[in-house]
Amino acid sequence: MNILRKGFIYGGDYNPEQWLDRPDILEKDIVLMKKARINTVTLGVFSWSVLEPEEDHYHFQWLIDTINRLYENGIQVILATPSGARPRWLAEKYPEVLRVREDRVRYHYGERHNHCYTSPVYREKVRKINRKLAETFRNHPAVIMWHISNEYRDECHCPLCQKAFRVWLKKKYHTIDALNHAWWTTFWSHTYNSFDQIESPSSIGDKGLHGLNLDWKRFVTEQTTDFMCHEITALRDAGAMQPTVVNFMDDYKGLNYYRLAQHVDYISWDSYPSWHKDSDIHTAYDTAFQHDLMRSMKQQPFLLMESCPASPNWQKVSKAKHPGLLMNASLQAIAHGSDSAQFFQIRASRGSFEKFHGAVIDHYGGDDTRIFREVTDTGIALQTLTAADVPASSVHAPAAVLYDMESRWAMEDAKGPRNEGLFYHEAALKSYQAFRKNGLNTDIINMDQDLTGYQIIAAPMLYMFRSGIEQKLRTFVQNGGILIMTYWSGIVNETDLCHLGGTPHHLIDVLGIRSEEIDGLYDNQCNHMVPASNNFMTLPATYLCTHLCDLVQLKGAVPLMQYADNFYAGYPALTVHKYGDGLAFYLCADAEDTFYYDFYRQIIQEQELPVIMDHIPEGIEVSSRSSGRQEFIFAQNYTDSPIPFPLPGHAQILFGKYDGTIKEYSTLIYQMEVKS
Template sequence: MKDIFLSNHFIYGGDYNPEQWLDQPDILKKDITLMKKAGINTVTLGVFSWSVLEPQENEFHFEWLQEIIDSLYCHDIRVILATPSGSRPRWLAEKYPEVLRVQENRMRYLYGERHNHCYTSPAYRERVRIINQKLAENFKNHPAVIMWHISNEYRDECHCPLCQNAFRNWLKSKYQSIDKLNHAWWTTFWSHTYNSFDQIESPSFIGDKGLHGLSLDWKRFVTDQTTDFMCCEIKALRDAGATQPAVVNFMDDYTGLNYYRLAEHVEYISWDSYPAWHQQPDIQTAYDTAMQHDLMRSMKQKPFFLMESCPASPNWMNISKIKKPGLLSNASLQAIAHGSCSVQFFQIRQSRGGFEKFHGAVIDHYGEADTRVFREVSELGKALKQIKEITNTRVHATAAIIYDMESRWAMENAKGPRNEGLYYHEAALKSYRGLRENGLNTDIINMDQSLEQYQIIAAPMLYMFRNGFEKKLKKFVEHGGILIMTYWSGIVDETDLCFLGGTPHGLMDVLGLRSEEIDSLCDHEVNHLLPFTGNPMNMKNSYSCKHLCDLVRLKDAEPLMVYGDNFYKGYPALTRHKYGKGIAYYVCADAEMNFYHDLYNRIITENQLQQIMTDIPDGIEVSSRSGEKYEYLFIQNYTDHKISIRIPKNTEILWGSYDGGVCGYSTVICRKKIKEI
């Protein structure tokens, strides 16, 4: 299968919905002219086209799609062709009512919206197989079609009888006996013991929500069932002879599915990025978005697609802010900086009606090129051509954050120590920012991935240890790695049963301590981290902390900071322990962002870790990609004012304006020969 990334250009375009304009061929013709003017080279077709492709059962109309694809290809615009399962036609739901989902309260949905379909339904699977195969048979050999876009933003769950039976079979396969399941779920609590698999129902607020093992396995099942459905979609294409790569578009920090499982079965990862810009300091939003980019890249350790982004403002947020001048380019180039090989928008032409008629687009209702958004899209198209030499480069990370969805599921359903406001994502983001602000490219990985390529690993709030993960961390430190672990880690096993004998489980010798208690602070409460007198890292500043404070008993670890308040004033709040050839740190409390910046700065300096850049000012984000000859630095200003910054020596400007500083909402890309790094 050809690697589409081994080309000499970035994919640039977005979702195009010509089926909405088939009665206005003049608009379709003009769209292509405008696309060419903007530098667009690829569009995604067919995402929501099922009712036009198959208006009645087994009545197929592909002639319009053929004409559109032919016309695009004649103008050197390639196509990512979608399977249409993300939104089924009305006739399908009327003839096969089983395809409509059942809610947690066991009530079936009416027809409507998107994603309202059961992934278990044989009828739905069959109709999806048929339409997918028909598409593949017609377009598998078309030179314009470079990739298959599988469905659209898989999400949510179904509790229908078909799914209940599938869940029971999934459990039988996993546990083999009901006794093993009862032990894993600890069902003797509240006398909830099952006598057979037939008694098991999916978790519901009108039924059983108190068995944490049930809830955890249900989420795993939903992921596996969604993955199986996706694989069936891809198989239909392959059975019909389609050989182009398959991608599925993921969403921002979506907790309904474990994306790592889906990622195993597609050639490339793509995702849809819709940050809420201008609603907090934009550098904060930029780092949060950067973390998602790095998550998508890290799933397969290879380039990914930015499949959707908004050129103006989304219409579905509580507050829809338009992008300030320069931000469209900055946000798009940020994806490239973190490993994307595409910039794509939703949508190319703004819909005239329906739910997203006010969602931003490259071509708005005015329909001409003389708009601010169109000009910025066109300028970005030129920029992507100017930096095309970066297409065959990769992001190389020496640091990683452990960000595990199954652990998050269990932790956020655990009933303690805080049932509102665990702030897991925020805790991970603080470590991420601490590493990135200090010039380290950072991967976002889960417990199943290798640790060997990293020098430093942060494991924030790693509540669950799956499949002996503690052994991997121990080996990592023994062999010279630097581990930063935090409070509320190593508490339960993979079925959400609490470890006995002390926590963090299996790492008390590595960390040189044992956790004894954890204090949940009310929202108005604040504690403080104070430097421990004579601490070996010369920690000098004090920091506030909130939400959770872990009280630990030291064995061999040395304290670096202590608590400043409450009855545990003077207790260790930050510790360090040398183990094997490496070092393990333990952060006991949910400290403020400045703490993480300073901590990682000292760790990186003390251990002489190679940084892509030093002295990065606030408001600037720096990332890098490397090829055979050059390292490319992306220096991005996410403020509205110019910021002075010193770029590394022997570095030349590839793109952007630099005169000792970077202007507001702008990017500078520079390169340096690898041998000089």
Template sequence: MNQSGFIYGGDYNPEQWLAMPEILEQDIEYMKEAHINEVTLGVFSWSVLEPEEGVYHLEWLEKIMDQLYKNEISVILSTPSAARPKWLADKYPEVLRVNADRTKNLFGGRHNHCYTSPVYREKVGKIDRLLSEKFGKHPAVKMWHISNELSGECHCPLCQKAFQGWLKKKYQTIDALNMSWNTTFWSHSYQNFEQIESPSPKGEMGLHGLNLDWKRFVTDQTADFVAWEKAAIRAGGSELPVTINMMYDFQGLNYHKFKDLIDVVSWDNYPTWHKEAEEVTALDTALQHDFMRSLMKKPFLLMESCPTSTNWQSVSKLKRPGLLKAASLQAVAHGSDSVQYFQIRQSRGASEKFHGAVIDHYGGKDTRVFREVTETGEALLDLAQIAGSTTKAQAAILHDCESRWAMEDAQGPRNMGLQYMNTVKKVYGGLRKLGVNVDFLDMEENLSDYRIVFAPMLYLFRAGIEEKIRKFVADGGTFVMTYWSGVVDENDLCFLGGTPHGLMDVFGLRSTELDALYDQDVNAGVGEGKTYEIRNFCDLVKTNGAETLLAYRDDFYAGYPALTKNVFGEGEAYYVCADFEQAFYDDFCRKLAEEKGLERAAAEIPEGLDVATREDEKYKYLFVQNYGAEPAAFPMDTETYQPMTGEYDGVVRRFETVVFRKEK
């Protein structure tokens, strides 16, 4: 972005304050005092930019941009497509969405528009191009922010026709589609593509291939809309980078399908701090940061976070003193080149009038939140040289969106409490407690860059993942797969001939039955002097060459393998047969990390600390944060690792961030 150091700022909505120019002037002075160097403009500005069809008012935006530029504050300029003006919905009702039950929405809300609608695309393209022509070369503008938190789906006739065309392109013939979806079940075969409708609670929802392809279509149609907006920006003459702001663990879209359309990943982070132990929330948040960073394997942007409390969570709790800075720097520790807030100034009315902001309704700078925002800005200035540095990982987790879609729609073996994300978090937690950096992959990516790859509950196989795993292990890699993996193909059709499909020789076993446990049921894995609790799932496997490391303690399958290891080629394939407790993953990950010589940030990391690294050509940077309830001893060789920022005397205090660096 040609901006030195970190981006620091957030969403700003000056159109809400045009009648009070003195507030706008004051805001700029406050921003400068807080070290804010960026604002995101235009996110929901369409009705002010184009109050009537074809009548454009851009002068207010230009004036504000000029003022910001004079004060060395840059702009990320948003396209306004996330919320349409009333005149557009009234004159062109086709732009409003139709729900899965086939009812049409009234005007209102945010993402209440059809991405397929030619009219909507025309109007969006026109204003995007105009904004690009007018502001694409404005010296304040550094990046384009396309729409906002893309989400939702439309089931209107236009989308039905587009879906049918998408299916015809994929399957070519209706016979091929019927075979792939197993439509003879319940006698639901189709005679032509025009008969197919999107899933609906009033109609077809039992064809899992249909459900899965609809989700893929929604992703593709949304991505095509992003491409449409990007093309309009380019047609207006701007070649600046583009981004979309993604969301926490969002299952409505496969975010991997957007990485070729954008120049940088950005996301909006709103944890429910203080609901659980802080270290639990911190670990979950770190996972999401690492997922976002992994999409493009380079620094991302924290596009939104809250300076204090939100207004939309079930309980909107204040951040305790010190947490704002800690949470902001956690994003940086895990690869962000920005800290941005929603919002700079608190709105006076409507939906988010009580959502936290840098400047609240009181309007003064003598507040706790403004002071902490300023302190965070100062910390980012101290760490400016780290911006642009990268994160290197030797371990990865296969976390595939399409497999998760299919698994959570599968109707068995547990329809409540599948525990997929908890399993992912246990693997991630076992690695992160060692200070091991972790990448997240989908099945379309290459495995060869890693020493260890984990595949928790990889239910669906696609993109040739069987051959990738086979080659990875044969070439010397260590692969860890769990129960409920390799069960179905890319259309959610069950594999015949045994599972994990295509890999029974690699793992030296075959899965024979999967026992789903009731919530109160408990089993255990025992062996090597250890006993680990098991809940939810027990996979009963028949070994054929694999070594049993742990065995089940209870039930009719007591003595059956619960953890196995098989040597294949130059590598090793482990199979975790059951849903083990966190202690198992802590010990197992430590054992593998030591055996495989994984690079770790520190030999020992006390409970509650989050330790991560970034590096550039000259230095390696070590971030140590304490989310525990008490100060934690963390001895470091300060001649090798020199403290850059934070109070450090051998101890890291609660919510403190200490950053070290060493020459490479």
């Protein structure tokens, strides 16, 4: 359900604590926010040292006054818990709250997120201030949501965390013999005699036990999740019942975000693409992938919590956005299921690390800037969509890409078949782009999720099989689903032990192939895929493949493409096998983007899958939301030239300029009646 019910959240992070000596700034900012159609701000993310400047001395009046003043002007608040950056007095009095690095050196006070999630002291101090905030604002009509900390990240190797890790392992494995077997510790004579001997992975200790490395990452996720739940419990115990949200980062590998997502009402993410560095349409698809990942975690609307209205200051180059890109990026989030478009930050900081980070209101402080005009235009666009009832719609996806963080952890730590680039994210993005370019809304799911309801699933490089995924995929295909699995799949179990008896594990009969060996190609090497004779598909081209080439034996499958080079010329490179009522394809090599588009296009056309539109021009990204019998199509040009774009005869334009083309860096939104 849309959080505001009446429309989309529009706004971003605001830091009035930086301007307490300038009350005129708040008044001026409110005027500018209203002009830009901003209806919500996020407060308090890094405010702990102002909220509690000394231990147990709380100064909340400035926050109360600010929230009251915002609410009087029709601006609502997402209120943060301040645990993302603790005050200096806390670290000085209680040094145990500071993290220890993997080389066992304790950090000094500084930066952000430099705190131990296990520390009882830190947990108690966080609980105390969270309760105080909840007691103060639990019934305030302006506060619509609690923002839990900020961008949870990183890990701690202190003695408290070591002890907690051992407790977690004992609960999981029960006996040390079971752990030794799961981690295969007899290799290099690393057998443990008791749980007390176990320490976290370290560059000055154990770093080659893959089972240890994998379980440590799982523990870090569980400990972070437990800390987040501890924060939420403090709010609930104090009577604050507003929804909770946590903000994630782009393709962050330090945590399994799916685990955190289970324990909050909404998830959000902070989007900072490197626009104009490479092809912007490629960057747009990569960003869309993250939007769909966030939506898919809970299968419900998400929030775009942060984006930059101008340019981030911390990227290698602070590149100015082309006119129109600010709106495109904001509306892209809405197109993929977001309930918000929000910025970091509303007003630019005057000093310190992010003083040159883009903002809605810059140091000049006026409304006659290009950025402010584009922010205002975007606010007006969101009001237009609200009037058309777009907030009541949602994204429905017939396709999914299986993208699993635990499998990625294990695969990228595995030592072989390539130790300098497995390109897992890139492989997943190729399938995603092929679905999207061919007009399919697409979910990004992991192995824990239900596969029911999808018509086609791509499972690229599913190195680890866990959570019963073998049976889920078997049932999916048997019941009529279309599965596309690739090289380097079904290799290990959930503790990174290699499967015996052939791979892909327990799916050989479904796929009709058995993997025999895999060739890792050097960066300057390649192979080619050419059509096999007498296959039912009509892929006429020769396609380049790089990085990894799987050599398989046919066990009932039909070859569609074959290798052209090296000693395995003539070996299958793409196969298909009918199983039950469905089809199981196996792609043996890391093929170029063009292959994915052509291959998926044939499948989609032959199986008559429900596409948004039949042909999407190059340079345009298309997504849709639907509600009842109405479908809202978002078509966005991510190039610097107009692109011809034919509209269906009964399309009703809701937003955007249209003269047979979509203008450079602009969005066209139109409405269609859904066919019954």
